[in-house]
Amino acid sequence: MPLQRTDVVDAAMRLLDDIGLDALSTRRLATELGVRPGALYWHVSSKQDLLDALAERILGEVPAEVGPPGAHWAEQTGALARAMREAMLAHRDGARLLAGASALGPNRLGFADRLMEVLSRSGAPLAATAAAGDTVMSYVTGFVLQEQSSPPPGVDGGDPRAVPPSFDAGRFPYLAAWLAQWSPDTSRQTFAAGLDILVEGLTVYLGKAAAA
């Protein structure tokens, strides 16, 4: 049976999770599929096209329903943001892939639209709703991006960012104090705090926009 586009994208996804985005080459993928490199270009117009397909698929894993159905828009916004983070975290280099994707497929557009639909329930006008949605997506992308790029070189996996050995605690007192009390759960808590901040801010901002 001949290959299909789906098979190529499937294999690319498995390979991504196994070896990461940097090692994911078309030649390696071809080997995995038992085919010559050129064969891929029958199913995919370029490597970027393939990566876009992966990005789409990752966002497609966001569930159709997040959080309780009748919830307030603020709560639903948080649920959507958490779901976006989870979809990215479910695949190695997921955030980098999403950030690097050039094409806006239906899943990306759909997610953005869903988010705006929820935010519009605040009563704010379109421009404010759009800015709010953009802000949520930028935050989640930025957060998961650093979360997933924590230990790319050293595989110690111990602390979150490999602080250089010559870290001068005296020059960076706040940072040093914080790093001293880092725990394996810090990342999750920090995301939760960031969402709190965002949702509080959205409540104020969209509230004002709705009243105007």
Added chain:
Amino acid sequence: MPLQRTDVVDAAMRLLDDIGLDALSTRRLATELGVRPGALYWHVSSKQDLLDALAERILGEVPAEVGPPGAHWAEQTGALARAMREAMLAHRDGARLLAGASALGPNRLGFADRLMEVLSRSGAPLAATAAAGDTVMSYVTGFVLQEQSSPPPGVDGGDPRAVPPSFDAGRFPYLAAWLAQWSPDTSRQTFAAGLDILVEGLTVYLGKAAAA
């Protein structure tokens, strides 16, 4: 006169601005410097080391004083965020470079510490201050990342994200309505709105944390 590390980083910076991160190769850089590829490795331990140096330099362009000296912490936070965005925007692919850098140099650490110092003036404890700083940096990175990757393939430069020709307005009504009223200034306004949301949120969040 022999080359020095500074010359290599200088040339890499010029090349980055000219041709972008994807086209910036060690071989091309060597040609630019009138030297063989291998020669670079006397001054730089790897390409990643070079990119880290560029990232450090970009963050080093954030001015030492941002905004009015005696300003409230909320205002200073906004000023720092704007300064970070401007430093990134000043160089082609600046955000991608920052996001992809693996080493935490003194400028990166210093910026994070400065931000925490400002946020700590809210009276909130360390953990809340750290989460707040992380949130601001994640947002700015995420925002500029999409801002700079707007038209990577097509060079039309017209609208912000190249919406696919088959964009189905009926399926994505909110998005479609918003895109219809896009203007060249939207990006700047959206960032300003995002900062508003963030600062409002920080005021609530850090206020509660300080009171607890």
Added chain:
DNA sequence: ACCTGAACACCGTTCAAGT
């Protein structure tokens, strides 16, 4: 319709040897 063979124009990195 789908794939091979073979090439084109590149990469990052290493390292003996030169000066």
Added chain:
DNA sequence: ACCTGAACACCGTTCAAGT
């Protein structure tokens, strides 16, 4: 100390030709 020459082990992509 700094660089060349030359190699190693890769890349993404194209395209005639095969089946």
